[in-house]
Amino acid sequence: MQRESKSPVVRRALVCAAALFVTAAPIPAGAQVTAFKQSVAETLGESDAIAAFYRARKFEPLWTGPDDVHRARREAFLEAIGMAGAHGLPAGRYDASALMAEMRAARNPRDRGALDVKLSRTYAQFARDLQNGALDPSRIDAGLKREILYRDPQELLTRLENEDPRAVFRTLAPQSREYVRLMHEKMKMEKVIARGGYGASVPGGKIEAGESGELVVALRDRLIAMGYLRPTALASYTDEMRQALEAFQADNGLKVDGVFGPSTREALNVSATGRLQQILVAMERERWLNRPEGLGPRHIKVNLTEYTARIYDGETVTFETRAVIGSTDSDRRTPEFSDEMTHMVVNPAWYIPRSIIKNEYLPKLRQNPYALGHLEIIDRSGRVVSRSRGFGSDFPYSMRQPPGPDNALGKVKFMFPNKYAIYLHDTPAKHLFDRDRRAYSHGCIRLGDPFGMAHALLAPQTDDPDGFFQSKLGSRSEARVNLDTPVPVHLIYRTAFTLPKGRVQFREDIYGRDARIWAELERAGVALAAGES
Incomplete structure (x- = not known):
């Protein structure tokens, strides 16, 4: 042969x-x-x-x-x-x-x-x-x-x-489908760059329905170069162009309204080279997550940049909810790691982290020992401390918010015990889930549909997950519910990721981590395709 x-x-x-x-x-x-x-x-x-x-x-x-x-x-x-x-x-x-x-x-x-x-x-x-x-x-x-x-x-x-x-x-x-799809997107983006990239950036301004002019032409040309709009000589903001802009907004986690606002313009003007950098960083991140045993037959992923938590059974998403993550303050950013969820706590008490006590609550208590009356101050034996004596520089106590409708953790928290004191939980601040950018917590992850998460996690171990959960909730007492089979939890951060069908998705680098990773990859010698300035 x-x-x-x-x-x-x-x-x-x-x-x-x-x-x-x-x-x-x-x-x-x-x-x-x-x-x-x-x-x-x-x-x-x-x-x-x-x-x-x-x-x-x-x-x-x-x-x-x-x-x-x-x-x-x-x-x-x-x-x-x-x-x-x-x-x-x-x-x-x-x-x-x-x-x-x-x-x-x-x-x-x-x-x-x-x-x-x-x-x-x-x-x-x-x-x-x-x-x-x-x-x-x-x-x-x-x-x-x-x-x-x-x-x-x-x-x-x-x-x-x-x-x-x-x-x-x-x-x-890595043998994951995500890695294979990212490699495919990398090759596609390199071809775009070889052809000169996305062309001229789009200037600022306002575009109304039916409007024409240089700004509309610039937007049209950019959407065509990015593959969202078929080649056309039309120079007015038509329904077809608005739909193309909405598709772009959806792929970039922006408010889907067809409005050419500052956030949409900023995302549109990211170069093809910039997008390639995001894809290369995502590939490196996927290699970090590569494990001999895989991510787990059932597992939870929280993509911080997407503000979303999902349960996967195999490759299939079986539950999804919006999430609020740590704010962009340097001491409140949610870390990235993997662990195993072992249990949930219904009607949880909130034991305030020492960092919050020291930086936020103790100054208020020193000014007024009766401040923060919704919180209990407890000693090492678990006894409630009288506030009448006041508080000086020494504060050898813990602080606790009992279960209740206004508890900061809401009505359920999901525990994957870790040294970073990070967990998923309910919240009474429901209005935050209506926002596109949801980075407001002290580091833990708040869920938009915590009851749905509880039902999905309990479904494999009870015939009536809703009834079982409601019985625990109705007791109004703190109750631990163990998971028969621990569920791996992966807190990830992807500014570029793929879908089984459709275009590659891009998100904002809210913590600046991807920029630092790319700088290190470039320093190590990772090269970009040539062709775009």
Whole structure:
């Protein structure tokens, strides 16, 4: 059977593979083996997972052997790192050209030993970056509490030793549908940029129905370039243009009213390059979330930038509600992390966080010990403290709001115990859910439909989730309800995300986190497509 054609990178790799075994003069086989193994051992140096892998196999080559098996590994690896840019990774970290140059330069067993170790280390770095991200989120922003589940390099190398190398490389990237769709959107955006992007930005001004003029033409051209409006020579603000603008507003989380206001104009004028940056950051974030066990057969996602909480059963959304998240104040932003929801509390009391007591409530109590009368002040034994003596600099007490209709947590809270004291809960401040931008809390996440969330979570463990929940609610006493099966909760932050059908969605970078992530990706060497200024 005729061998399929190879890419230029792979063809060069095959030439390099052959060059590995050209020596200046014949060397006895035993001496070659000894020199190779000594070189491997010396190059490894420090004790780590890669050194352990080589010791376990008695320093035999993984990449630089003379047979077709080793050649296939080299070929597959060079082919894989040649695709690093397609994944939005810093290709310079793996540098296929430099590796091929070293292959060509390897003329003796000692060279090949050092090269074998370098290929393993480069592979381990590439696999780690592709599976779990090129950046360490904890070094970028204090709100990125994401714990990355890195794979063991020894395990990755063992897989490469025992499995088809191309099959191994195909499974390194996240296998989620979201990641695949983001890669597709990345390629689409790169084509837009190659064609010159979205063209001229749209100036400010007001557009009325039926109006014509330069502003309408600029808006028309922008909507056409972005794919929301069919090519047309119309120069007035028609119903068709208004519908196109409404579709754009929906895809950007804006109020869908067909009005060309400041928020809509600002979103319209984000360049294609800016949108590509958002997609690349989303791909990095999806790698951070890549776990061997997946997100859980049933799980909850809260996308902070979308102000929305959802329950997923598999890939299907089975419940959805609006959410209010932490405000943009630096000490109130909702962190990003994953944990497991274990229970809910019906008719909860609110135990005020120490930070709120110190920064907000204690100054008021010092001025007037009878202020904040809806809150109880309790000592370490749980006894209510008399306010008559007043409060000085020392305040060794806690504060608690008993259950009731005005409780800050509403009538139910959902607990996934974590060291950040973040949870989902009801709220009496229902008016906030009518706003498009919903960043008002101290950090916890308020739900627009908490009873619906409770019913959805209880449905797998009772035939009458509504009746069961109402019985607990009617008692007016605080009651803990355990979930028979804990539900993973993922607090995420995506300014670019996809839908199973439809256009890619974009949202505002409310906490500025994506801007910091992009700056770090760029510093690491992630390159953008050329074509748009």
